[in-house]
Amino acid sequence: MTTKPSALDPAVTERIGAFLRAHGLRRMASRIAVLAVLEPVNGHLSVAEISQRLRECLPAGTPPPDLATIYRTVTTLVEQGVLHALTLENGVTTYGLATDPHHHAVCTRCGSIIEVPAQQLTSALEHAMAGSSFSLSERAGLTLHGLCPQCQAEGQEPRIQPRQR
Known part of the structure; x- marks a missing residue:
């Protein structure tokens, strides 16, 4: 052992x-x-x-x-x-x-958090900001919601949680 x-x-x-x-x-x-x-x-x-x-x-x-x-x-x-x-x-x-810049993907079923390297979403962020007067800070981050690979494999449907106002 x-x-x-x-x-x-x-x-x-x-x-x-x-x-x-x-x-x-x-x-x-x-x-x-x-x-x-x-x-x-x-x-x-x-x-x-x-x-x-x-x-x-x-x-x-x-x-x-x-x-x-x-x-x-x-x-x-x-x-x-x-x-x-x-x-x-x-x-x-x-x-x-707080290592390399990254965003987060949160599983709506089990709550696990997966870090997504920032460069994978850079063009999407640039496109979203194009034409607006909004400027993101260097520490800005996105939080994506969906199913992690394990919950997908288990065939579970996403659990939609109501937004609180």
Whole structure:
């Protein structure tokens, strides 16, 4: 039986600490822990999911950061451009690494989030903006709604959720 390496092993901690310093941020245990959990996800997690994964990866007897600390940490990391936030239609905010520019595709059935590289939608955005006086910021993003590959394979119909006004 092989054991999964901890997300907080010394090599990961050192690498993420160097990443934080390169972004002009102090190397704090809560920041390192949150980034160590989000890094392998290649997607988004809510604060509750981050907290759960931290509890699972911390060594036995090590108390995880409380929810307030995780909220403060993700807020700071969003403000500093390290993470970005995506608020879903159900009001839950999820957080992902602010790596290459991208948009999001959200499954209306299971709620999974797939990141779509920005260059795949560049011409569509340019076409949509042509002739209007509206200008998109560099951080603008689209959220597309549909079925993820797994739900498509299961033959499930999209669940249309009513828009709230």
